[in-house]
Amino acid sequence: MDYKKAGVNISEGNRAVQLIKESVNRTHTSNVVSKLGSFAAGFKFPKDEYEEPILVSCTDGVGTKLCLAIESGIYDTVGIDLVAMNVNDLICMGAKPLFFLDYIACHKLIPEHIKQIIDGMVTGCLDAECALIGGEMAEMNDMYKPGDFDLAGFCVGVVDRKKVIDGSKVSVGDKVYGFASSGIHSNGYSLVRKILTKDACRREGVDRRLLMTPTRIYVKEVLDLIKRAEVHAISHITGGGLKENLERGLPEGVHVLIKKESIRTQDIFKQMQELGSVPEEEMYRVFNMGIGMVVITPETLEETDDFYKIGDVVSGEKGVSIVQ
Numbered sequence: 281m282d283y284k285k286a287g288v289n290i291s292e293g294n295r296a297v298q299l300i301k302e303s304v305n306r307t308h309t310s311n312v313v314s315k316l317g318s319f320a321a322g323f324k325f326p327k328d329e330y331e332e333p334i335l336v337s338c339t340d341g342v343g344t345k346l347c348l349a350i351e352s353g354i355y356d357t358v359g360i361d362l363v364a365m366n367v368n369d370l371i372c373m374g375a376k377p378l379f380f381l382d383y384i385a386c387h388k389l390i391p392e393h394i395k396q397i398i399d400g401m402v403t404g405c406l407d408a409e410c411a412l413i414g415g416e417m418a419e420m421n422d423m424y425k426p427g428d429f430d431l432a433g434f435c436v437g438v439v440d441r442k443k444v445i446d447g448s449k450v451s452v453g454d455k456v457y458g459f460a461s462s463g464i465h466s467n468g469y470s471l472v473r474k475i476l477t478k479d480a481c482r483r484e485g486v487d488r489r490l491l492m493t494p495t496r497i498y499v500k501e502v503l504d505l506i507k508r509a510e511v512h513a514i515s516h517i518t519g520g521g522l523k524e525n526l527e528r529g530l531p532e533g534v535h536v537l538i539k540k541e542s543i544r545t546q547d548i549f550k551q552m553q554e555l556g557s558v559p560e561e562e563m564y565r566v567f568n569m570g571i572g573m574v575v576i577t578p579e580t581l582e583e584t585d586d587f588y589k590i591g592d593v594v595s596g597e598k599g600v601s602i603v604q
Contacts (some may be wrong), residue, residue, distance in 0.1 A: 287421035289389060296391035296417060300398040307405040307412045311378070314413065321414035323379050325438075332441040336375035339434045340365040344469040348491055350427050355393050357494040358431060359400020360407075361466045364495035365518070366435040367408040368573065371502045372514040372529070374445035375437035377410035386429035389419040397431070400494070408499040410435065445506070447513040447529030447576075454512055454576050456526075456536055456591035457583075461572030462496040463548055467519040468566040475556035484555060490548055498573045501587070505575060513576040517568040523600040524565070526574060535596030536576075540604055542590045545570040564602055 283290060301316050313322040327333055342361045349358045367377045382401055384394065394417060405412045424430070464472060472491060481488040498516075505511060513529040526536055549570065553563050563569060576593060583589060 287388075288419045292389050292391055293417055293419065296389060296394040299391050299395040303395070303399050303402045304412050307402055307410070309411055312411050312413055316414070318414075321379070321381065323411070323413060323436075326378075330438060330440045333438050334375075334441050334444060336370055336373050336437045336439055337435065338366050338369045339432065340369060341430070341432045342466050344473065345466050345491075346430065347473060348469070350429070352489075352492060354492050355396035356400035356403070357492050359397045359402075360404040360494035360497070361400075362431050362433040363401055363404025363408060363410075363435075364497045365466055366433045367404075367410065367437075367497060367499050368495070368516040369518075370435050370437045371499055372445070372516055373439055374443050374506055374511070374514070375439040376503060377408050377435055377437040377499060379411045379413045379436055380405055380408075381413060381434045382415035383418070383432040383434075384415065384429060385418040385420055385424065387419075387421050387424035387426050389417060393429075397429075401433075404494075404497060407497045410437075410499075443506075445511055445514055448531050449512040450530055450534055450576050450593060451512070451578065452534060452593055452595045454534075454578050454593040455580065455589055456538065456593065457575050457577065457581060457587060458543070458571035458590040459496075459498055459501060459573040459575075460544065460586045460588075461517070461546075461568045461570055463490060463493040463546060465495040465518070465568055465572060467568070471556070471558075471566060472552065475552050475558070480555055484551065486548075486551055486555075496572050502573065502575070505581075509577055509579050509581060511575050511577050513574075515574045517571055517574060519566065521565045521567060521569065522571060522574070522602060526600045527598065529576075530598050530600075532598050533595065534598065535594050536591055536600040537594055538591040538600060538602045540602050542588070543570050544588075
């Protein structure tokens, strides 16, 4: 017996590292002070750029959207999803992403598949302007079925203490704006897969490739908005939908009214609701319904196709209502 016969191929792991080195290095800036393959990763903290820097961190995964990646053999888009789910959470505090790490666990390590996944992460990190500085690849054939893999990500960012956005300033009269989503993003796929099966999509003429559309990364747009406007709260619309995610950032005594007719819902959500006979309330609780990120501000902002007003802050019990 040896390790390879037991299910772990160290040589293929080493080959995977060599395949991703060039791609990963594209995300590195002068602040990265370590090389890929080191035991740990180092990052020069830009403390001189901030008066009182606060580190912000988050971790997340992609969920059962990975099942579709495995089924379709499309691996790069879930790499983008992994970065997006983390950096989009991080910027809700007004923080700028600094660096990202990943964890990949699989039944069998196939270097070419790993490279596709990492290439997606690199695309996401370049979009979010953060460095991919390290990670882990674990081959565990006793834990995962053939073909299976799982992803987890970890991101660290920074914000000045006086510029932290925590929702405490949200006031009556504030306006609620939404950034359009790119589609389903990376939440609710346990339900998506039950409704939009291969047979159902073929029968109804639904393009199943839309299910692999990567999560939109909002880092540049949100950080730019913070620089030019007063922002009181930011919410990443993931599982729990508009209601639960917006409520997390509200102080007592204010209520958000979202106008349903203002939300530009993509066809994919309408198709799922109809095919699965899903109650509308459930659709709004599970999915983003076309709005991937929300900001609350006292200012009147210019609207575009991808950024527009969806509601207002009024007096009342802390919470969110979606009204006609």
